[in-house]
Amino acid sequence: MFLFIKEYRLKAGISVPRMAELTGIPRRTIQALEERGDCLVSNAKKIADVLGVKIDDFFTSPD
Numbered sequence: 182m183f184l185f186i187k188e189y190r191l192k193a194g195i196s197v198p199r200m201a202e203l204t205g206i207p208r209r210t211i212q213a214l215e216e217r218g219d220c221l222v223s224n225a226k227k228i229a230d231v232l233g234v235k236i237d238d239f240f241t242s243p244d
Contacts, residue, residue: 182240183219184218184219184220185218185240186218186225186228188242189228189238189239190228192243193232195231197211200228203231204227205227206228
């Protein structure tokens with residue numbers, strides 16, 4: 182199952198470095214999880230909180 186984290190981040194207008202600052206997740210980790218389309222639930226929660234969405238939202242494209 183692919184997570185559309187990058188698409189939600191881009192829709193919110195947040196850069197990878199800024200997301201790293203806001204979540205405390207290293208920039209390389211964010212880049213890697215966006216490429217793979219999967220991540221730890223704890224990281225997904227941090228990202229979802231910053232983006233103001235639910236983790237479940239990542240399972241569908243934000244289009």
